[in-house]
Amino acid sequence: MTVDPTLLLAADGPVTFPILPALILTPLLGALAIFFVPARRDDAFKQIALLTSVVTGVLSIYLLTAFETGEAGFQFVVDQSWISEFGISFHLGVDGISLFLVVLTGVMFPIAIMGAKITHDIKSYYGWLLVLMAGSMGVFLALDLVVFFLFFEVVLVPMYFLIGLWGHGDRIYAATKFFLYTMLGGAFMLVAIVALAILNQRGVGGDLTFDLVQIAQNQAISTEAGRWIFVGFAIAFAVKVPVFPLHTWLPDAHTEAPTAGSVVLAAVMLKLGTYGFVRFGLYLLPEAAHWAAPVMLTLGVIGIIYGAICATMQKDLKRLVAYSSIAHLGFVILGVFSITTQGIEGGILIMVNHGIATGALFLLVGWIYERRHTRQISELSGLQKVAPVFAGVFTLVMLASIGVPGLNGFPGEFLALLGAFQTARWWAVVAVIGVILAALYLLWAYQRTFHGPVTPGNEHFRELRWSEGLVIAPLLALIVFLGVYPAVMLDRMGPSVDALVEHVDEQVDDFERVEITYVGASDIPEPGHDDDSDGPASDEHGEEGE
Amino acid sequence: MFGLPTQDEPIPFDELPLDDPLLFDEPAGVVIPDIEWSAIAPNLILMLGGILLLTVVSLVRGRTPSWFSAVWTISTAVFAGVTLVPLWQRVQDDGAESVMAGAIGLDGFSLFVTGVMCLSVVLGALLLEGYLRREGLAGPEWYVLLLLSASGGVTMASANDLIVMFIGLEILSVAVYVMAAMHSKRVSSQEAGLKYFVLGAFSSAFLLYGIAMVYGATGTTNLVGIQQFLSETVLTQNGLLLAGFAFMLVGFGFKVGAVPFHNWTPDVYQGAPSPVVAYMASGVKVAGFAGMIRVFVVTFGPTYGADWRPMVYALAMLSLVVGSFGAIVQTDVKRMLAYSSISHGGFILVAVAANSEAGTAAALFYLLVYTFMIAGSFGIVTIMGRTGDGLHALSDYRGLSKARPGLALLFTVFLLAQAGVPFTGGFLAKFYVINSSVSQGQYVLALIAMSAAVVAAFLYLRIVVAMYFDGNTYRGESATLAGPKVRIPAAAGVALGIAVVGTLWLGILPGQMTSVAGDAVAQLVAIGP
Numbered sequence A: 001m002t003v004d005p006t007l008l009l010a011a012d013g014p015v016t017f018p019i020l021p022a023l024i025l026t027p028l029l030g031a032l033a034i035f036f037v038p039a040r041r042d043d044a045f046k047q048i049a050l051l052t053s054v055v056t057g058v059l060s061i062y063l064l065t066a067f068e069t070g071e072a073g074f075q076f077v078v079d080q081s082w083i084s085e086f087g088i089s090f091h092l093g094v095d096g097i098s099l100f101l102v103v104l105t106g107v108m109f110p111i112a113i114m115g116a117k118i119t120h121d122i123k124s125y126y127g128w129l130l131v132l133m134a135g136s137m138g139v140f141l142a143l144d145l146v147v148f149f150l151f152f153e154v155v156l157v158p159m160y161f162l163i164g165l166w167g168h169g170d171r172i173y174a175a176t177k178f179f180l181y182t183m184l185g186g187a188f189m190l191v192a193i194v195a196l197a198i199l200n201q202r203g204v205g206g207d208l209t210f211d212l213v214q215i216a217q218n219q220a221i222s223t224e225a226g227r228w229i230f231v232g233f234a235i236a237f238a239v240k241v242p243v244f245p246l247h248t249w250l251p252d253a254h255t256e257a258p259t260a261g262s263v264v265l266a267a268v269m270l271k272l273g274t275y276g277f278v279r280f281g282l283y284l285l286p287e288a289a290h291w292a293a294p295v296m297l298t299l300g301v302i303g304i305i306y307g308a309i310c311a312t313m314q315k316d317l318k319r320l321v322a323y324s325s326i327a328h329l330g331f332v333i334l335g336v337f338s339i340t341t342q343g344i345e346g347g348i349l350i351m352v353n354h355g356i357a358t359g360a361l362f363l364l365v366g367w368i369y370e371r372r373h374t375r376q377i378s379e380l381s382g383l384q385k386v387a388p389v390f391a392g393v394f395t396l397v398m399l400a401s402i403g404v405p406g407l408n409g410f411p412g413e414f415l416a417l418l419g420a421f422q423t424a425r426w427w428a429v430v431a432v433i434g435v436i437l438a439a440l441y442l443l444w445a446y447q448r449t450f451h452g453p454v455t456p457g458n459e460h461f462r463e464l465r466w467s468e469g470l471v472i473a474p475l476l477a478l479i480v481f482l483g484v485y486p487a488v489m490l491d492r493m494g495p496s497v498d499a500l501v502e503h504v505d506e507q508v509d510d511f512e513r514v515e516i517t518y519v520g521a522s523d524i525p526e527p528g529h530d531d532d533s534d535g536p537a538s539d540e541h542g543e544e545g546e
Numbered sequence B: 001m002f003g004l005p006t007q008d009e010p011i012p013f014d015e016l017p018l019d020d021p022l023l024f025d026e027p028a029g030v031v032i033p034d035i036e037w038s039a040i041a042p043n044l045i046l047m048l049g050g051i052l053l054l055t056v057v058s059l060v061r062g063r064t065p066s067w068f069s070a071v072w073t074i075s076t077a078v079f080a081g082v083t084l085v086p087l088w089q090r091v092q093d094d095g096a097e098s099v100m101a102g103a104i105g106l107d108g109f110s111l112f113v114t115g116v117m118c119l120s121v122v123l124g125a126l127l128l129e130g131y132l133r134r135e136g137l138a139g140p141e142w143y144v145l146l147l148l149s150a151s152g153g154v155t156m157a158s159a160n161d162l163i164v165m166f167i168g169l170e171i172l173s174v175a176v177y178v179m180a181a182m183h184s185k186r187v188s189s190q191e192a193g194l195k196y197f198v199l200g201a202f203s204s205a206f207l208l209y210g211i212a213m214v215y216g217a218t219g220t221t222n223l224v225g226i227q228q229f230l231s232e233t234v235l236t237q238n239g240l241l242l243a244g245f246a247f248m249l250v251g252f253g254f255k256v257g258a259v260p261f262h263n264w265t266p267d268v269y270q271g272a273p274s275p276v277v278a279y280m281a282s283g284v285k286v287a288g289f290a291g292m293i294r295v296f297v298v299t300f301g302p303t304y305g306a307d308w309r310p311m312v313y314a315l316a317m318l319s320l321v322v323g324s325f326g327a328i329v330q331t332d333v334k335r336m337l338a339y340s341s342i343s344h345g346g347f348i349l350v351a352v353a354a355n356s357e358a359g360t361a362a363a364l365f366y367l368l369v370y371t372f373m374i375a376g377s378f379g380i381v382t383i384m385g386r387t388g389d390g391l392h393a394l395s396d397y398r399g400l401s402k403a404r405p406g407l408a409l410l411f412t413v414f415l416l417a418q419a420g421v422p423f424t425g426g427f428l429a430k431f432y433v434i435n436s437s438v439s440q441g442q443y444v445l446a447l448i449a450m451s452a453a454v455v456a457a458f459l460y461l462r463i464v465v466a467m468y469f470d471g472n473t474y475r476g477e478s479a480t481l482a483g484p485k486v487r488i489p490a491a492a493g494v495a496l497g498i499a500v501v502g503t504l505w506l507g508i509l510p511g512q513m514t515s516v517a518g519d520a521v522a523q524l525v526a527i528g529p
Helices: A005-012 A020-034 A042-066 A096-115 A122-141 A145-154 A155-167 A171-204 A212-218 A223-240 A249-256 A259-283 A288-314 A319-336 A341-372 A388-402 A409-423 A425-448 A466-486 A489-505 A531-545 B037-060 B069-093 B108-135 B141-158 B162-181 B188-216 B222-232 B237-256 B264-271 B275-327 B333-355 B358-385 B405-419 B425-439 B444-471 B492-507 B512-517
Strands: A075-083 A089-095 B098-100 B104-106
Touching: A005 A489, A020 A042, A020 A089, A020 A096, A020 A122, A042 A096, A042 A122, A042 A425, A075 A388, A075 B162, A089 A096, A089 A122, A089 A145, A089 A223, A096 A122, A096 A223, A096 A259, A096 A341, A096 A466, A096 A489, A096 B141, A122 A145, A122 A155, A122 A259, A122 A288, A145 A155, A145 A171, A145 A212, A145 A259, A145 B425, A155 A171, A155 B444, A171 A223, A171 A249, A171 B425, A171 B444, A212 B358, A223 A259, A223 A288, A249 A259, A249 A288, A249 A319, A259 A288, A259 A319, A259 A341, A259 A388, A259 A489, A288 A319, A288 A425, A288 A489, A319 A341, A319 A409, A319 A425, A319 B444, A341 A388, A341 A409, A341 A466, A341 A489, A341 B188, A388 A409, A388 A425, A388 A466, A409 A425, A409 A466, A425 B275, A466 A489, B037 B069, B037 B098, B037 B104, B037 B108, B037 B141, B069 B141, B098 B425, B104 B108, B104 B141, B108 B141, B108 B358, B108 B492, B108 B512, B162 B188, B162 B237, B162 B512, B188 B222, B188 B237, B222 B275, B237 B275, B264 B275, B275 B333, B275 B358, B275 B444, B333 B358, B333 B425, B333 B444, B358 B405, B358 B425, B358 B492, B358 B512, B405 B425, B405 B444, B405 B492, B425 B444, B425 B512
Parallel strands: none
Antiparallel strands: A075 A089, B098 B104
């Protein structure tokens, strides 16, 4: 098989260590180690899990530093033939779009492992968590359709067990619903993948291949077939995101999952769907994505409003956070399907920042549950008086989730709305309401939980422990840092996003965008980066500086 | 009115084309064809192994150690498997052959199927060993029947003549009828055997009737001859041939448990001894599909594919839907697995309906994976049935994860593989099938197949829930496994080991096997010069 030689440039560069396979294999080796350690050695499992996940996290941060800023193509590419009969290969690579999701995975897993306690079946718990980590990494790194699908599907199994064995309440129902919903989406995607590969082969001749880059570059299939195939992909991703009518598994799964499960679900697993839309919707099938954009935008906006309204109505704190995820991911869909540089960048920013903020929220809610054994908002009151530090941390995270400027929630939502405004003005206008609703439901929930008189049962609410503080501190730091200086991300993702938008433009005729010019954007030179996309980032920066 | 091109004027006797090989065989005098022993070596070894075992054990009358029959059977099957290697080389180098006066075909397809049959005999014998001891049923007859039935299956897979195929089918089936009924201490076993026999004999009659009609329409029972006749002749009226297709499809459909000929499956699977079910679900199905592919895809496929494909399409769709939805309402694990095997059959029928070489390769790969998965699953059912082979309710599995975590994990692997979870053979098997189906433009069928797999996944999850979650409360208290202690005989442990290694190996490093399946082409060649 042939691979575009420019893609392999980075592989010839200074980094020769196969870092991408290592990102997948390290947690997997940890899981194997846990499998072979006898079950009675209870204390060893958490250490193994922590060690391997931290190593993976460090590797992912190393990836961040070694990443060549300003390059649009895939870096650290590894291509190893797997099933030559079908032209399937372990083709891994990372670009500006997937880079931060990989790092997010690397960071959130150790925190989830540290931040949550479990009391039974310790061995399998940590084993499954590590398998889940390996699978999530694989999804973001895969550049082969079948390998992507393999990882996309295989993460269901550990999550199923995590919810089913260590969850709360109606956990079996939630776990089964989660599994079947996602698997049904996957069923459509598999047929779409196979059809795409076969039609691509018929279009260009040669051997059957499932290589993402080749198929995306060829664009050899007919418009109509491309649209059908997009529908297949879209169903799978829409379930995973989840997009409005397919979202009903999410509140159940998030609420019943154990704390670590909720953190990982919100932080990493929901991004599999949105990432899929960017990579396998826009990149692979640009024409069809443009064709479907109005529907997707509408569903995204419905998700924003619907999620927010549902969140407002919730009596259960965890369920409230779960519904807020639906709203936030609606913004991602809005940004991505605006098909503008700003919109897509905003979408990716929200993916990462929602992961950090909502992950932190789930941790905090988990700790509240550990202390009070309830998540009902009505039974919690006046916690601020008993545990001021806890309340302070909660406030910061909550404000980030609302999208207050200066914290990490803001730049993403702002960019997504900005992008949407250029191609889908009225959708953007409606979506703005969601920003206000987010403030409404989160502030109201905060008020009912932390303010007011201390009701019986809450007098002895324990203050934030040092250990808990250490666990959540990195997230707090990221919340502030990425809010103040999102350019760190925008610089790296910019070239890839620009290339993606150009790729779509080549395939779609008469694609109209409203031109927006930024004042002062040219003051900050960015190598190899379109000035347009830097504008808001630098605006942001300026705003904070005042 | 059907069949042979009719002529208005009757032909006078002396003008009959007596030298037409299609109408008459060799003229007077019996000519003994060359028998190429090496080409039928695997089949011979299986059959002679069975007969010799019976003879030896009868002669020494009870003085053989209890493990003797099992070891004998396994060695025979392994030996037969080993002889496949040089034959495979020969076929790959020199191409397919037709031997035994054109009655037996030697091609990659028949050799692959023979290999899978040998595998299912090995797994079946390993499971039988501990089972017979536990149930107090020891005796060599089980193994003899196992070997003979495998020989019948191999005959089916390599038959180049419809009559030979029928003989193979009967050898295969009669042995299994008996085995299904052989648990003398359980009434349900005898009931299962009787049901299977009556319905099976009925379906054999259908097959034979179909063969007769095809013979009537084409003038020969030889598959090579049929294929040649159909490609050279345009039948003005093909009603007889099509009726023959339909009848033969009923016969094969029964053997592979395709809906609507599936009704025996749940009852027989539930009643028959569990290791026998492991063999029935793998070996018998493999042979049934081999026969079906040989007749329909290879023989009729090039000329009459458009006529039988809709029928197989319908069978596939019905099997997928009925199999998966039927499974989720069951409460007996053996019945659940029976329905799920119907749904697997539907998947393989999807590959058959593709009517292409890729479809055949997909079916072969699926059958191989399926043998590992299903033998493993029924192996666990065998162990979990405990003495009396009666504890098969879903509730009997409750708390297994606490009592025997290893067994629960293995069962989970087999079930997830059946559901088609990635990195197990089950996924690649499904992928292979979907690939062959989509490349023939059967998008709808592919979608139905994948959706049915999701419904079936619910069933597998129900079993997993019973093993892991039920009675395992949030605080970690767990219900204990009810019933007698679970014992795993060593042989059964080996069988499970082979099955799980096979299932995972085909999921993680399938490259080698997919290319072998791709090379296992079924070909019909005329008798060599």
